[in-house]
Amino acid sequence: MRILHTSDWHLGRSFHREGMLGHQAAYVDHLLEVVEQEAVDLVVVAGDVYDRALPHVDAVRLADEALARLAASRARVVLTSGNHDSAQRLGFSSRLIDAAGVFIRTDASGVGTPVLLEDEHGPVAVYGIPYLDPDAVREPWSLPVRSHQAALTEAMRRVRADLAERPGTRSVVLAHAFVAGAQPSDSERDISVGGVSLVPTSVFDGVDYTALGHLHGRHMLTDSVRYSGSPLAYSFSEAAQVKGSWLVDLDAFGVREADFVAAPVPRPLARLRGTIDELLADPRLEVHEQAWVQATLTDDVRPLQAMDRLRRRFPHTLVLGFEPTAGATAGVPSAPPRGRSDHAIALDFVEQVRGTPATEAESALLLAACDACCEDPDVDVLVSGTVAP
Structure with a gap:
C-alpha cells in the first residue's frame, strides 16, 4: 500500500496579513498530481485542516473542493481534526461522507474503530486519533492524570485492543500531538497542559506507521513515526524548512520505504540582516528580491523611512526590526x-x-x-x- 502523509494545511491562514488561500489551493493541485503520478492508495491528513474553529467561507470552499477531488481520485482518504479545528464542524456528516471513500475521524470515542482497507498483502487498519484535549477526555476515560501522554496512552490502548482481535493486520495511526524528539517552530499553537505537552515515541510502539501532525517542520523520529510538517511556511522561523509530504510504501512486514515529496514554493522566505545600505547594495541579495522578507537593521542610527526604502528593492518585505550594533540606542529609555x-x-x-x-x-x-x-x-x-x- 502506498500512503501519502500530509498534515497542518491551516486553510484560511494568513502570513503577516498576506492572504495564503491561493498558495494553499496550489498545494491542493500538487497533492492531486502526486496521488496520480505516484499511484497513491491512501492519503492521510493528520489534523489542522483549518486554521481556526470557525473558518472563513473561502477556506471551507477550498476544503470542500480538495476533499471532492480526492474522493474522485484513485486514493482513499483518512482525515483527523487538530487543535485548530472544530471537531464537531469538521466531522459533520462524516458517516455519509464515508461512502465516498473520505473518512473523517474527529470523535475521540471512536479511536479504537479503524478504517479497514486491503492490499495484495492483506488487511490494513487505519486508526484516526483526533487531537485529544486532556480536559475533555479525562473524566469519560478515567485518566489517572491530566496530560497529553495520558490521553494518547489510553487512545493507543484502545487501538491495540482492537488490533489484538485482528491477527495479521497491519496498522496505520494518525495522531495530532507534540511528540518528543521533534523541534517546534514559531507558528504552532501551544498545547501544553500545566507545562506538560510532550508525548514519548514509545506510545506508538508496535504500529507499522504513525502519521503525526501539529509540528510544522518535517521530522523522522523513527523509521515508522514521522511528522510531515505543514505544506507551506507559516512563520519566518520556517524559512530554511523544506515543505511537503511523506510517500510511504507499506509491504507485508511494515514500512519498506519512505521518501519526502517536496511541495511547490509559491513565494520563498528570506531573513536578512545588516545595515540598510548593505541590504540595498549587496548584489548577492538579488535572489531574495521577490521573497517575503524579514529584515533586521543593524545601523547604529535608525534610518528614516526604512521600510519604504527596503520595499523599493524587496517589495514583499513584511517584518522590520532594529538591532543596532552599538547597542546604545537600542535599550529602553530611562525614566525622565x-x-x-x-x-x-x-x-x-x-x-x-x-x-x-x-x-x-x-x-x-x-x-x-x-x-x-x-x-x-x-x-x-x-x-x-x-x-x-
Whole structure:
C-alpha cells in the first residue's frame, strides 16, 4: 500500500496579513498530481485542516473542493481534526461522507474503530486519533492524570485492543500531538497542559506507521513515526524548512520505504540582516528580491523611512526590526528627570530611540500633540456640583 502523509494545511491562514488561500489551493493541485503520478492508495491528513474553529467561507470552499477531488481520485482518504479545528464542524456528516471513500475521524470515542482497507498483502487498519484535549477526555476515560501522554496512552490502548482481535493486520495511526524528539517552530499553537505537552515515541510502539501532525517542520523520529510538517511556511522561523509530504510504501512486514515529496514554493522566505545600505547594495541579495522578507537593521542610527526604502528593492518585505550594533540606542529609555516639560521629554525619547534628534517639523508636531493632551487652563471647573462663575 502506498500512503501519502500530509498534515497542518491551516486553510484560511494568513502570513503577516498576506492572504495564503491561493498558495494553499496550489498545494491542493500538487497533492492531486502526486496521488496520480505516484499511484497513491491512501492519503492521510493528520489534523489542522483549518486554521481556526470557525473558518472563513473561502477556506471551507477550498476544503470542500480538495476533499471532492480526492474522493474522485484513485486514493482513499483518512482525515483527523487538530487543535485548530472544530471537531464537531469538521466531522459533520462524516458517516455519509464515508461512502465516498473520505473518512473523517474527529470523535475521540471512536479511536479504537479503524478504517479497514486491503492490499495484495492483506488487511490494513487505519486508526484516526483526533487531537485529544486532556480536559475533555479525562473524566469519560478515567485518566489517572491530566496530560497529553495520558490521553494518547489510553487512545493507543484502545487501538491495540482492537488490533489484538485482528491477527495479521497491519496498522496505520494518525495522531495530532507534540511528540518528543521533534523541534517546534514559531507558528504552532501551544498545547501544553500545566507545562506538560510532550508525548514519548514509545506510545506508538508496535504500529507499522504513525502519521503525526501539529509540528510544522518535517521530522523522522523513527523509521515508522514521522511528522510531515505543514505544506507551506507559516512563520519566518520556517524559512530554511523544506515543505511537503511523506510517500510511504507499506509491504507485508511494515514500512519498506519512505521518501519526502517536496511541495511547490509559491513565494520563498528570506531573513536578512545588516545595515540598510548593505541590504540595498549587496548584489548577492538579488535572489531574495521577490521573497517575503524579514529584515533586521543593524545601523547604529535608525534610518528614516526604512521600510519604504527596503520595499523599493524587496517589495514583499513584511517584518522590520532594529538591532543596532552599538547597542546604545537600542535599550529602553530611562525614566525622565522631574521638572521637564512633556515636549522636552518627547524630544528626548525620539533621540534616544532613533539615535538622532527630531527635526524642526517633528518637534513642532510633538509640541502640538503635547498641548492637545494638556488640561485647558480656561475650562470652567465644578464647585459643589455647580459650574463656577
